[in-house]
């Protein structure tokens with residue numbers, strides 16, 4: 706599926722995105738706070754496109770033909786937590802060069818409407834690390850409300866505190 710917003714196109718990731726993805730996703734300010742390690746090479750990015758980004762309802766956020774971020778709906782068993790029947794989890798990141806334009810909000814709104822109108826989703830959750838005020842703001846702008854605080858373990862096996870936010874249909 707392809708979605709268009711005022712500034713953005715959401716479309717499935719393609720293998721040709723690997724070079725751009727590596728350029729943006731090697732930045733240590735983007736991945737680790739979202740729970741994934743900075744990409745190590747174009748090969749690494751290509752592998753992520755083929756495995757993680759090929760999952761259903763995961764989209765490249767494209768502006769002027771450049772994939773500048775990613776937004777997706779995760780369903781059990783790919784979610785970070787079990788949220789119950791009828792639930793999914795929203796995830797997103799934007800390349801640092803494009804921060805501050807509300808693109809994460811613009812892209813997420815489309816997928817939220819898609820989830821509640823076209824898919825069998827009645828409630829959506831999203832989590833952010835407690836220090837990630839940028840992501841907290843995105844979720845507030847989308848209408849999510851505080852649900853609970855949780856402890857999770859990252860890819861380096863370090864424990865961290867995160868906040869879960871909830872949005873009902």
Ligand SMILES: CC(C)(COP(=O)(O)OP(=O)(O)OC[C@H]1O[C@@H](n2cnc3c(N)ncnc32)[C@H](O)[C@@H]1OP(=O)(O)O)[C@@H](O)C(=O)NCCC(=O)NCCS
Nearest residue numbers: 735739797798799804805806807808809832833839840842
């Ligand atoms: C979180 C993220 C997706 C926000 O994307 P975005 O399109 O820049 O979002 P917004 O433009 O709505 O900005 C959200 C907040 O970030 C802050 N912000 C904006 N530009 C910023 C910048 N250049 N540097 C630091 N903070 C900035 C502001 O507080 C802003 O809130 P405001 O609009 O009320 O002022 C993006 O920062 C990102 O990808 N971060 C790393 C990955 C990540 O955290 N993903 C989410 C995991 S839970």
